[in-house]
Amino acid sequence: MSHFNFREWLRSVFERIRRFFSGRYGFDPLGGFLLFVHVTIILVASPFAYRNPFVYRVIAASALIPLIFALFRLLSKNIAARRRENGAFLDALFAVRRFFSRLGARIQNGAALMRNRFKYIRTTRYRRCPDCRAVLCFPVKKGHRGKKSAVCPRCGKRFSVFIWI
Numbered sequence: 385m386s387h388f389n390f391r392e393w394l395r396s397v398f399e400r401i402r403r404f405f406s407g408r409y410g411f412d413p414l415g416g417f418l419l420f421v422h423v424t425i426i427l428v429a430s431p432f433a434y435r436n437p438f439v440y441r442v443i444a445a446s447a448l449i450p451l452i453f454a455l456f457r458l459l460s461k462n463i464a465a466r467r468r469e470n471g472a473f474l475d476a477l478f479a480v481r482r483f484f485s486r487l488g489a490r491i492q493n494g495a496a497l498m499r500n501r502f503k504y505i506r507t508t509r510y511r512r513c514p515d516c517r518a519v520l521c522f523p524v525k526k527g528h529r530g531k532k533s534a535v536c537p538r539c540g541k542r543f544s545v546f547i548w549i
Contacts, residue, residue, distance in 0.1 A: 407461055408458070408459055408460065408461055409457060409458065409459075409460045409461070409462075409463050409466040410458060411458060412457070412466070412470045413470060413473065413474060413477070414457065414469060414470045414473040414474075415454045415457050415458055417473065418450040418451070418453055418454035418457070419450070419451070419454050421450045422447050422448075422450045422451040422454070425443060425444075425446065425447035425450070426444060426447050428443070429443035429444050429447065457469070497510070497519060506524070507523060507524055507525075508521050508522065508523060508524060509521075509522045509524055509547050510522075511534075511545050513536040513538065513539060513541060513543065514541070514543055515536065515539050515541040515543075516536060516538050516539040516541070518536055518537070518538040518539070520534060520536065520537075520545075522534070522545060522547055524547060529547050529548070530546065530547065531544055531545070531546050532544065532545045532546070532547060533545075
């Protein structure tokens, strides 16, 4: 009777798995996102498990859609199509990230402008260009109050500004 060698058996199992996965597409960012969506849907559905089991079953069944699609992509041999899908996903992801980074920059710039308005409230007034919406600074000294003519440095438009105080 031969002796069972666990290491050899494990090595053969890994070799069969490696042969099975050779030529398949594998895991990518879109697959990770689909798995994240699956887990998120399951977590959102979990409070309904005891209150309304029917709603939980419907939501849990809908959570299988991204999971099945992720597994299909993982095991697919059509590598070109999966790369195109992943490229489209990464383009969309880049656009969303760029939108939120620009939004964050606008919020930071607005906060800095408000900080400067309060910091220099005695010496400077801020007005926007009516054409390009650029913020312009005007000094406030004796003799500088009243109606002024200004030229926007960004767009070159001439407009009038009234400094009250």
